[in-house]
Amino acid sequence: MKVVIQRVNEASVKVEGALIATIGKGLLILLGIEQEDGREDAEWLVKKISQLRIFRDNRGVMNLSVNEVNGEVLVISQFTLLAKTKKGNRPSYAHAAPPDKAIPLYEEFVSMLRNRLKGEIKTGRFGAYMQVSMVNDGPVTIVIDTKRKE
Numbered sequence: 001m002k003v004v005i006q007r008v009n010e011a012s013v014k015v016e017g018a019l020i021a022t023i024g025k026g027l028l029i030l031l032g033i034e035q036e037d038g039r040e041d042a043e044w045l046v047k048k049i050s051q052l053r054i055f056r057d058n059r060g061v062m063n064l065s066v067n068e069v070n071g072e073v074l075v076i077s078q079f080t081l082l083a084k085t086k087k088g089n090r091p092s093y094a095h096a097a098p099p100d101k102a103i104p105l106y107e108e109f110v111s112m113l114r115n116r117l118k119g120e121i122k123t124g125r126f127g128a129y130m131q132v133s134m135v136n137d138g139p140v141t142i143v144i145d146t147k148r149k150e
Contacts, residue, residue, distance in 0.1 A: 001041045001109075002081045004030040007054050007140035011074045013124040014131040021122035026071030028134050031109065032081030033102040034095050034147075041146040042105060046112040054140050062140070067118050075113065076124040076132055077106050099127060 005027055012022040029049070055064040055071065066073065079102070083091035097105065103126055114121045124130045144150065 001034065001037045001045055001146045002032040003045065003049070003144050004078075004081065005049065005052070005054075005142040005144065006030075006134060007137045008074075009135045009137045011132070011134035013074065013076060013133075015125050015128045020125060021074055023072035023074045023120070023122055025069065025137070026119060027066050027073045028132070029073060029075045030078040030081060031075055031106065032078055033097045033105050034082055035097045035101065037097060037105060037146065039105070039108065042109040042112055044149070045144065045146055046109065046116055048144060049113070050116045052142065054142065070119050072119045073113060073117060073121045074123070075106075075110055075121065076130065077102070077126045102126075 008023070008026060008028045010022070010024055011028040013020055027049070050067060051065055053065055054062050055066065055069045057063040079093055079096040080091070082093060082096045084095065085091050096102070106126055110121060110123055124132070
């Protein structure tokens with residue numbers, strides 16, 4: 001699994017012009033699921049995200065987790081995070097998990113987040129063409145890959 005995590009003041013997602021989810025202060029998580037990913041990847045990633053200290057404390061130091069600031073989370077599925085661009089100019093997504101594997105793992109990831117975090121967890125619509133908006137706070141953007149554990 002690969003994620004791009006953005007600390008946001010607000011974020012939202014539309015599908016077919018209709019607003020389907022919006023959050024205030026918290027995290028926008030763009031999630032890519034690879035063919036070989038499994039439950040252990042999701043568990044490791046949820047633990048890491050829940051403990052990430054990227055929110056400012058009262059001294060202005062990034063020392064607080066999303067739980068500690070009662071932040072919300074918006075999770076968006078994004079297979080394009082897995083693009084391979086080594087050959088040619090058209091990205092390859094051959095390593096992305098097919099929907100029959102990715103959807104259950106995506107839903108499990110979201111469920112794990114809901115069990116671990118206090119704030120509201122919202123999602124986009126898996127496989128839909130979406131318009132995602134956000135106001136990045138900082139800006140703070142973190143990339144994590146479960147295969148590299150970084």
